[in-house]
Amino acid sequence: MKRNILFLLSGILIWCTISCSYLPEEIDLASGMEVDETVNYISLKPTRGTSSKTGLIFYPGGLVDPHAYIQTLQGLVVEGYPIVIVKVSANLAITNMNKAESCKVAFPEVERWVLSGHSLGGAVACIDINKAPSEYVGLVLMASYTNESSALADWNGAVLSLFGEKDGLATPETIRENEGLLPTGISVENLINMPSSPTGGQTIYHEIRGGNHAQFGSYGAQDKDGAASITAAEQHAEVASYIRSFFNANNW
Amino acid sequence: MKRYGILMGVLFFMISTSTSAQQLSLKPLSFLGIATNIGGAYHYNGGGFELAYQHDVWKGRVIGGLEYRMINWGNQVAINVGYNMPFWTKGPWRASVSAQAQIGWALFYQKSLAVWGIECLPEIEWHSNKAFFATLGFGIRYTNCPAYERYGFVTSAIDLPIKIGLGFYLNNKKREQ
Numbered sequence: 001m002k003r004n005i006l007f008l009l010s011g012i013l014i015w016c017t018i019s020c021s022y023l024p025e026e027i028d029l030a031s032g033m034e035v036d037e038t039v040n041y042i043s044l045k046p047t048r049g050t051s052s053k054t055g056l057i058f059y060p061g062g063l064v065d066p067h068a069y070i071q072t073l074q075g076l077v078v079e080g081y082p083i084v085i086v087k088v089s090a091n092l093a094i095t096n097m098n099k100a101e102s103c104k105v106a107f108p109e110v111e112r113w114v115l116s117g118h119s120l121g122g123a124v125a126c127i128d129i130n131k132a133p134s135e136y137v138g139l140v141l142m143a144s145y146t147n148e149s150s151a152l153a154d155w156n157g158a159v160l161s162l163f164g165e166k167d168g169l170a171t172p173e174t175i176r177e178n179e180g181l182l183p184t185g186i187s188v189e190n191l192i193n194m195p196s197s198p199t200g201g202q203t204i205y206h207e208i209r210g211g212n213h214a215q216f217g218s219y220g221a222q223d224k225d226g227a228a229s230i231t232a233a234e235q236h237a238e239v240a241s242y243i244r245s246f247f248n249a250n251n252w
Numbered sequence: 253m254k255r256y257g258i259l260m261g262v263l264f265f266m267i268s269t270s271t272s273a274q275q276l277s278l279k280p281l282s283f284l285g286i287a288t289n290i291g292g293a294y295h296y297n298g299g300g301f302e303l304a305y306q307h308d309v310w311k312g313r314v315i316g317g318l319e320y321r322m323i324n325w326g327n328q329v330a331i332n333v334g335y336n337m338p339f340w341t342k343g344p345w346r347a348s349v350s351a352q353a354q355i356g357w358a359l360f361y362q363k364s365l366a367v368w369g370i371e372c373l374p375e376i377e378w379h380s381n382k383a384f385f386a387t388l389g390f391g392i393r394y395t396n397c398p399a400y401e402r403y404g405f406v407t408s409a410i411d412l413p414i415k416i417g418l419g420f421y422l423n424n425k426k427r428e429q
Contacts, residue, residue: 005276008303012318012329019320019327020359024403037405039288039295039324065326065360067403089298090322220362 021091022219024068032078035070036106040099042066043106044073044083054252055082055110056140056243057100059093059121061217066091068217069118071232075240081247082107086121093117093124100128101135112252114138118216119170126150129157137200138250140243142216143170145178152182159183159203160246162239164211166226172207179203194245206242211235273308277387277419281321283411288324290405297411298322302332304417312337315352323358324406325397328367330356336375346377350389358397369395373413383421390414 029035032048045051058073060066066085073083084103088096100115115136117125122144129136130150138158145161146152152159159182163175179185185203188194195204210229214222216239218232228235278301285297300321306313317332334352341347352371357364373391396408 008278009318012303012320015320016327016329016359020361020364021326023360023362037290039285039290039293039297039406042404065403087324089296091326095322 019063019090021063021065022068022214022217022222024065024070025218025220027067027071027218029070030074030078033074038106039087041087041103041106042070042085044070044077044085045107046077046080046082048078049080051082051107051109052080052247052252053109053111054114054137054247055084055104055107055112056114056116057084057086057103059086059100059115059117059124060088060091061118061143062093062120063091064118064217064219068219071218072216072236072239075237076243076247079244082110093121097124098128098131100125101132112137114140114247114252116140116142117144118142119144119213123147123150126152129155133157138246138252140246142239143167143175143213145170145175146181147178148181153180155183156201157183158199158201158246158250160242161185161203161205162208162216162242163205164208164213164215164226164228164235166210166212166228168224168226169213169222175205179205188242191241191245194242195249198250199246200250204246208235208238211238274422275306275313275385275419276422277304277306277385277417278302279304279387279389279415279417281319282414283321283323283393284414285324285409285411287410288406289408297324297409302415302417304332304419306336306419309335312348315350319354319356323395323397324409325358325365325400325404326360328356328358328397330354330367330369334371344379346379347375348377349374350391354395358400365397365399367395367397369393371413373415375415385419387415387417387419389416 034045036043084106115125122141126146127150141161182203187205212228213225215232215235281300283297285295302319304317313336315334336350338348350373354369371393373389375389377387379385
């Protein structure tokens with residue numbers, strides 16, 4: 001009996017250790033953006049100029065606090081794109097698949113949505129699109145890939161896949177091994193080579209030189225990740241530049 | 253890590269050394285959120301589980317336990333202390349109300365954040381003849397994580413917890429209260 005109780009207590013201890021999340025770092029909020037929060041999502045609303053009719057819904061990476069992505073995404077908000085960051089149970093997007101759909105209420109004026117996610121969040125974004133392909137016009141993956149059960153090779157939406165050269169978790173090799181599960185791919189090395197016309201039914205891959213896994217957000221170093229050779233601010237700027245160019249190419 | 257070990261050691265010591273009637277129960281938890289500090293909103297506010305140790309004292313039971321749950325700011329672990337008072341017993345049935353306080357930590361890698369809570373939970377138990385019992389409870393709980401204010405808007409929550417559990421008597425002593 002005592003051994004069983006000790007076994008149970010040890011189990012709880014292990015569970016508590018593996019369910020720790022990463023806290024966000026201090027955020028320098030940009031002007032031209034309003035942050036609002038409900039129990040289900042964080043909404044980032046542009047407050048300058050005309051707001052785009054295209055919005056982006058974002059799933060955080062596994063065990064990462066959702067506020068850790070405000071810094072990465074706020075550049076796009078300031079330029080007029082409404083963004084919703086989904087809050088998920090236990091900070092694991094896999095526990096709240098399809099929650100993005102219910103978060104669209106944050107911006108009723110938005111006419112088309114692009115789904116996005118980092119790491120596990122990207123995998124869940126792929127699952128959501130696989131189940132309801134007509135609900136989204138595009139997909140932005142950050143250090144993420146899909147699997148056989150949620151393959152999107154035949155989807156006619158536009159896909160942008162960003163990954164870091166130094167990523168120790170979603171390595172460039174893993175991203176390339178799973179290319180066949182996304183629409184036909186092209187690799188883009190420099191921003192100037194980004195397509196200028198709509199990219200529906202295509203995947204644009206871009207490897208961020210010197211970038212790693214954790215710097216897609218702002219939550220410090222992550223266990224098992226590689227060491228980045230660029231700063232987090234540089235990686236965020238590159239992510240925002242490529243998403244902006246991707247949106248422009250698709251007339252969003 | 254060290255403090256979790258100490259908490260569990262204390263609980264294990266209590267269970268090992270007492271000769272009074274003691275019960276141990278494992279209760280899966282589900283929380284229906286009804287409000288937070290940013291306003292009222294009906295929502296699912298996570299699940300969890302509680303390992304509860306109860307020790308007969310006076311007319312009721314002193315409660316001590318460990319709890320893990322998901323909540324709006326992520327995951328948290330807490331030590332529960334409280335008192336359970338019966339108000340009706342008949343045959344194998346026992347109805348009671350528990351008042352509990354939780355003190356613990358929201359689980360984050362960089363630094364865990366202190367959390368606290370209070371709960372009132374009416375419960376009904378059914379006891380078998382084999383030192384085993386089943387329990388069902390539905391109550392109200394307030395939880396607060398003041399330090400999370402630096403990171404997010406939601407720092408406190410009012411939930412309606414549902415607890416469904418199975419328990420047993422540790423020393424095969426019949427239920428007295």
